[in-house]
Amino acid sequence: MKITKVLNNNVVMSKSESDQEIVVMGRGLAFQKKVGDVIDPSKIEKTFVLETSGVANKLAELMKETPEIYLDLSYKILELAKSQLTYKLDDYLYVALTDHLSFAITRHKNGIDLKNPLLWEIRRYYKQEFQVALKALDMVEAVTGVRLAEDEAASIALHFVNSQLSGENMAAAVQVTEMVNNILTIVKYFFKIELDENTINYERFLTHLRFFAIRFIRKEKSDYMYDSFLYEQVKQKYGDAFQCAERIAAYIAKNYDWEISNNEIIYLTLHICRITNRHKLDHSS
Template sequence: MEILKILNNNVIVSHNELNQEIVVMGRGLAFQKKVGGTIDPSNIEKTFVLETHGMSEKLAKLLRDTSEKYLNISAKILEYAQSHLPYKLDEYLYVALTDHISFAISRHNQGIHLKNPMLWEIRKYYKQEFQIALMALEIIEKETAIALGEDEAASIALHLVNSQLSGENMAAAVQITEMVNTILNIVKYHFKMELDEKSINYERFLTHLRFFAIRFARKEKLVETVDEFFSEQIKLKYPEANTCTEKIANYLEHQFNWSLTKDEEIYLTVHIHRVTNRHKMK
């Protein structure tokens, strides 16, 4: 296998049989080797494919100051996460997660334990990602003998959520969580009720809000597909839910300068009616 780039003594960049750029890891893999030389495939311990142009350069910069053992830990976590999530993970997670784990371990060793102010929301709204993040803590502990707390799990979960936003904008993942949390609170206060968080309707509503917020972060707008008549019929049929939607629209307009389309208003109104009406009936 030809060496295209040496990231450090144990990590190199090469090509596989499909001519895809790959990162391969192994103890002493590049020791006394040069670019253009070859390595023995039997010494390879870990391989992963890079589809994004320039990703190997980012990894190279990271590994100048970070041990590749954290890259190996990240690869194990992402392999587990990808097998349990319905969406494709962004490759930038190899960089972001490796850097995060390295910094978290460093802080732990210095006795610095940061609280994640969004732990409660992340655990509640991103249950699948949070469960995967808890498994990530187990992987980290197995590899380093260091037990990190749930605050770190929340941060790892946010990295997974952020992967849907294509990479490096961690602030967007925080903004999405805050937006979802505020919209749910608007619904609760408007109807003066607690929602049944174990119900299918709540899960559907939460999923809708998450993708709704992701579209905002990506600056994506739905193409209008409904006419004025249908929109008015929904308002007449679900007046209370529509009033709640108007409050949400007002919040989004003032807080984010984002105007809802008629489609988005209808979807929100129908979901709000469903999640609140079923609760009333129960």
């Protein structure tokens, strides 16, 4: 394994046997080394495969002004996230998280702690990501002695959520969260109820809404054939839920200029029926 780029004395870029770019870390790994030199296997402590083109250059640029401690912290947090979250994390998260940690800790040391306006929503709608982010704060404190606020955990969790968007910017993750929150609010106001967040039906609806919002961000269109018979059946059988789904469609059209399909209205209706049916049963008994 040979060095293709030296980032600092302890971090280099190289190529794997399958010709993928990798980050190789180890104390003194690149001391007095140059491009083309062979890496001493005994000094390798960590490797990180980069599957996305262009990430290596961004990482190299970041390393010019970022202490190495944050690179190592990001690596450990990502390893934790990979073991806890069910989806693949985008390579760029390594760069984004390193940059975020460096900036957040520097701000904190200067007495500047920013509030995350989406803290409540992120804690509520992205529970797994938020729990991993809270553990990340413990790791940051253990290494740096700095205890960051829960607002930073929300920001880290949002980076995980954003990773599902495969390279989209952070604004996309914020937009997904806001859209999901507003749709849930429409359902609660329409039925004048509080939704039970501990039910499997709620989790299913939440997952559906997340991917619904991601499809909007990516401008993806449904390829499924429209079933007019099913549409009419759902409309007649689940009248209240159908009207709520139509109200959601009107909100999406007005605020996002996106006309959702009849198929999507069917799915929304069925999900809404499930999450509101339990409430109706509880209050009828």
